Amino acid sequence: MSLTLSKIHFTRKSDRAVYVTSALAKQLRLRGRSTVDVRLGGRTVTAEVKPLRRKGKHLYLPLYVREAIRAPKTGNIYLATTDGGTTVRLGPLIGILTSGKGGIDRPFGTRTGMIRELLRAGGGKAYSFAFTPRDVNWDQNTVFGYFANENGGWTRKTVPLPDVVYNRLASRSADVSYGMEQLKQRFLRRNIPVFNWSFYSKWDVYRMLEDEADAYKHVPESTINPTPERLKEMLQRHKFLYLKPTGGSLGKGIYRITYSPGKGYFARFRRNGKNVLLRFQKFPSLMRMLGAGSGRMRNYVAQQGIRLVEIDGCPIDFRFHLVRNNANDWVVAGVGAKMAGRGSVTTHIKNGGTLMTPQQALGRVFGDRASDVLQRMKDVSIKLADAIQDNSRHHVGELGFDLGVDQSENIWMFEANSKPGRSIYKHPALKDEGRETLSLVFQHCLYLAKFRKRGNS
Numbered sequence: 001m002s003l004t005l006s007k008i009h010f011t012r013k014s015d016r017a018v019y020v021t022s023a024l025a026k027q028l029r030l031r032g033r034s035t036v037d038v039r040l041g042g043r044t045v046t047a048e049v050k051p052l053r054r055k056g057k058h059l060y061l062p063l064y065v066r067e068a069i070r071a072p073k074t075g076n077i078y079l080a081t082t083d084g085g086t087t088v089r090l091g092p093l094i095g096i097l098t099s100g101k102g103g104i105d106r107p108f109g110t111r112t113g114m115i116r117e118l119l120r121a122g123g124g125k126a127y128s129f130a131f132t133p134r135d136v137n138w139d140q141n142t143v144f145g146y147f148a149n150e151n152g153g154w155t156r157k158t159v160p161l162p163d164v165v166y167n168r169l170a171s172r173s174a175d176v177s178y179g180m181e182q183l184k185q186r187f188l189r190r191n192i193p194v195f196n197w198s199f200y201s202k203w204d205v206y207r208m209l210e211d212e213a214d215a216y217k218h219v220p221e222s223t224i225n226p227t228p229e230r231l232k233e234m235l236q237r238h239k240f241l242y243l244k245p246t247g248g249s250l251g252k253g254i255y256r257i258t259y260s261p262g263k264g265y266f267a268r269f270r271r272n273g274k275n276v277l278l279r280f281q282k283f284p285s286l287m288r289m290l291g292a293g294s295g296r297m298r299n300y301v302a303q304q305g306i307r308l309v310e311i312d313g314c315p316i317d318f319r320f321h322l323v324r325n326n327a328n329d330w331v332v333a334g335v336g337a338k339m340a341g342r343g344s345v346t347t348h349i350k351n352g353g354t355l356m357t358p359q360q361a362l363g364r365v366f367g368d369r370a371s372d373v374l375q376r377m378k379d380v381s382i383k384l385a386d387a388i389q390d391n392s393r394h395h396v397g398e399l400g401f402d403l404g405v406d407q408s409e410n411i412w413m414f415e416a417n418s419k420p421g422r423s424i425y426k427h428p429a430l431k432d433e434g435r436e437t438l439s440l441v442f443q444h445c446l447y448l449a450k451f452r453k454r455g456n457s
């Protein structure tokens with residue numbers, strides 16, 4: 001396969017042809033061909049190859065051809081020849097799946113800015129657009145997509161089904177719904193790769209790793225839907241537990257429970273925007289508070305508490321953001337450190353936490369061993385990502401891990417996010433890494449769309 005950037009133009013000509021400069025024809029190995037199949041996403045049209053006298057790599061599309069493949073706009077784009085040189089593909093056509101009810105100014109509500117950032121990463125190289133589930137027309141095999149304008153607005157255009165779908169649906173309940181599963185399956189049935197498939201629950205991830213001893217040793221001991229007996233037994237052994245809603249996020253609904261023989265049970269959690277600490281002398285009163293008087297704690301994971309390393313008495317943990325590149329290899333593209341706010345159960349910034357670079361945080365704790373520890377954490381994150389992929393039904397292109405280090409330098413994984421947030425990139429020192437993750441997502445779209453250079457398959 002040959003892959004090259006070229007400039008696309010529209011012409012008023014009405015013949016069934018493409019006009020190709022000689023530099024481009026050479027690159028695409030089109031010299032000597034009389035016709036070629038021109039493809040965008042799911043649409044193909046056969047066109048005559050006509051020469052064009054002009055310097056540089058240019059492709060002119062007459063009306064007929066551009067309407068047949070529904071080419072959305074002019075400008076720089078990748079071209080790839082495939083099928084032994086009989087087909088020239090434009091694109092790739094990248095669809096970002098999201099949701100939103102907003103107007104045309106802010107079609108994706110508060111996520112509009114992030115979607116624009118994602119689209120920009122492919123700007124001048126591919127056709128990237130955003131769409132919501134109701135924008136797909138399965139009868140016509142088209143999508144009524146949102147394209148970002150130069151001037152900050154949005155333009156809607158009908159395009160073919162994309163070459164690859166990057167799933168950024170924000171709602172967990174919508175993402176795991178039957179309707180959405182069907183939608184994603186329909187793309188797969190048309191050989192259109194979809195990543196990332198859907199949100200994980202914490203318990204799903206722990207189960208995926210269960211048979212991978214090398215990865216599982218980084219998961220704290222965990223139980224789903226714990227009974228009071230089980231909680232009591234875990235507290236006796238560990239003296240310290242986390243109770244987490246398996247489908248939760250942002251620290252919502254999390255309890256940190258400690259047991260101190262003679263003194264009783266202590267529960268820390270967040271209620272109405274404040275950190276609360278309660279003491280219970282007797283185990284049953286703790287259970288009553290947790291709403292697990294007699295039955296199980298439904299949809300909760302009870303997890304061995306880890307004594308995280310601390311700065312000034314505040315625990316720290318880390319977000320590792322991994323993206324696969326254009327060779328399908330995992331890259332640890334962004335790492336942020338988070339220090340818990342005073343009295344907070346989690347390190348979330350929303351709960352008073354502070355963002356730091358990993359070098360700052362690890363430097364404070366481990367001194368000149370910091371870079372060793374960071375490297376070990378990177379290695380662990382890649383091992384975890386490989387293990388998750390090996391136990392997933394679908395392709396995993398991106399992951400965000402919450403990792404901790406305990407006082408004996410053991411590395412622990414608290415959760416894996418299939419739709420990692422981008423809040424760590426607000427830190428001025430992490431902005432470049434933020435951009436790098438966007439660029440890698442785009443590179444990975446090229447890989448999945450099979451826009452690959454020769455020898456890079």
Ligand SMILES: Nc1ncnc2c1ncn2[C@@H]1O[C@H](COP(=O)(O)OP(=O)(O)O)[C@@H](O)[C@H]1O
Nearest residue numbers: 242248249250251304305306346347402414415
């Ligand atoms: N087992 C644990 N031991 C120590 N700290 C934990 C444990 N589980 C979670 N935490 C802390 O709570 C934070 C939030 O937990 P996490 O599992 O990531 O849930 P959420 O989905 O709410 O982000 C973690 O980043 C970590 O700081």
Ligand SMILES: [Mg+2]
Nearest residue numbers: 250251402415
């Ligand atoms: Mg988390």
